[in-house]
Amino acid sequence: MNNKPIVVALDFDDKNAALQLIDQLDPQMCRLKVGKEMFTLFGPELVKDIHSRDFELFLDLKFHDIPNTVAKAVSAAAELGVWMTNIHATGGLAMMEAAKKALAPYGKDAPLLIAVTVLTSMSDEDLKLIGIDVPAFEHVQRLARLTQQAGLDGVVCSAHEAKLLKSSLGESFKLVTPGIRPVGADKGDQHRIMTPPQAIEAGSDYLVIGRPITKAIDPLAALTAIHQSLK
Numbered sequence: 058m059n060n061k062p063i064v065v066a067l068d069f070d071d072k073n074a075a076l077q078l079i080d081q082l083d084p085q086m087c088r089l090k091v092g093k094e095m096f097t098l099f100g101p102e103l104v105k106d107i108h109s110r111d112f113e114l115f116l117d118l119k120f121h122d123i124p125n126t127v128a129k130a131v132s133a134a135a136e137l138g139v140w141m142t143n144i145h146a147t148g149g150l151a152m153m154e155a156a157k158k159a160l161a162p163y164g165k166d167a168p169l170l171i172a173v174t175v176l177t178s179m180s181d182e183d184l185k186l187i188g189i190d191v192p193a194f195e196h197v198q199r200l201a202r203l204t205q206q207a208g209l210d211g212v213v214c215s216a217h218e219a220k221l222l223k224s225s226l227g228e229s230f231k232l233v234t235p236g237i238r239p240v241g242a243d244k245g246d247q248h249r250i251m252t253p254p255q256a257i258e259a260g261s262d263y264l265v266i267g268r269p270i271t272k273a274i275d276p277l278a279a280l281t282a283i284h285q286s287l288k
């Protein structure tokens with residue numbers, strides 16, 4: 058296990074509330090994730106606010122477009138100095154290769170680039186409705202292999218697929234797993250979920266955890282409890 062596997066997902070519509078929460082958290086214990094809602098509302102200024110508080114940031118904008126557009130978007134993310142960013146694997150091999158190539162000029166300062174396989178909110182039934190007639194774990198494997206072929210650093214998947222992917226794609230291919238719920242936590246809209254220790258045991262490198270921490274009465278206590286449960 059790496060020394061900081063927890064990534065706290067900030068999904069807020071109020072910047073001050075988000076900054077108040079961040080100020081309660083410890084950058085030694087977690088990294089942060091900003092997604093579409095907050096970036097659309099508050100933009101690159103929010104990224105600067107977070108970096109000034111010494112947190113590393115996963116910019117989760119899940120780009121999915123033609124190769125040229127995604128390459129430019131990923132390059133713009135690198136300009137912001139973020140630790141990790143992501144694209145959708147369903148954008149295809151050429152799109153993923155273009156995104157990876159766009160990061161070459163940044164060398165060792167380039168963000169980790171990962172691809173979303175099948176969203177953790179999707180069940181096998183949901184996949185059928187969009188014309189994918191194989192179980193989620195099979196589709197995830199297919200997309201993860203394509204992601205590795207494109208030279209990316211890893212994938213976003215559910216912890217249910219982690220064991221299989223680690224053994225087939227190797228130790229250094231990063232697995233980022235949302236859909237994490239401590240025992241007793243509300244599942245919400247997530248389908249393919251696992252507890253934090255189970256997810257690490259299965260081979261996850263980074264656990265993306267939102268509401269179980271951000272909506273807790275005491276977010277630092279919730280973060281600390283999860284951090285301790287991983288030792």
Ligand SMILES: O=C(O)c1cc(=O)[nH]c(=O)n1[C@@H]1O[C@H](COP(=O)(O)O)[C@@H](O)[C@H]1O
Binds near residue numbers: 213237267
């Ligand atoms: O890319 C992501 O981070 C992501 C991919 C995925 O398949 N499922 C998923 O839930 N996420 C994100 O992970 C976070 C999960 O938040 P909670 O369900 O509150 O723990 C949200 O910010 C989602 O946007």
